[in-house]
């Protein structure tokens with residue numbers, strides 16, 4: 406039997422989320438960017454999502470929103486053959502402009518006050534940093550990462566309707 410190898414214009418997918426975010430407005434803002442810019446799913450770890458005025462597109466009605474009680478549960482649930490990309494400043498991080506995004510990627514951002522804890526950093530397949538000597542707002546950082554990805558990898562964006 407011959408195997409049918411299907412090829413799509415935009416292969417791959419990505420998801421994005423924040424570990425233990427302290428600001429529900431940031432979560433809503435990131436979800437809005439994620440959905441508009443083609444994320445396949447969004448997630449929270451430790452913090453449940455409550456409806457946010459910043460998420461005017463009601464992104465959770467358009468793409469799946471997963472909630473994980475803790476980091477271990479999140480790691481166990483990572484989709485098959487998908488890379489975890491930590492978004493964090495630091496010496497171990499690759500500058501985003503030099504980064505080649507994986508076809509199937511899950512982007513993990515850290516919380517507003519302390520960023521990603523060491524156990525999360527160690528679990529990532531790769532780490533990326535954005536330009537600048539100061540931390541950006543977490544939702545802004547996530548939106549820039551998504552923009553970088555879709556400028557490098559063809560991504561199907563949702564259409565109005």
Ligand SMILES: C[S@@+](CC[C@H](N)C(=O)[O-])C[C@H]1O[C@@H](n2cnc3c(N)ncnc32)[C@H](O)[C@@H]1O
Pocket residue numbers: 492493494513514515516517518519520521533534535536537539540541542543544546
């Ligand atoms: C406000 S920052 C955390 C700052 C924290 N006070 C620290 O210094 O570790 C929240 C999250 O935004 C993301 N972030 C902000 N600026 C970034 C940058 N320049 N490069 C990569 N990630 C960044 C990271 O995911 C970070 O964990």
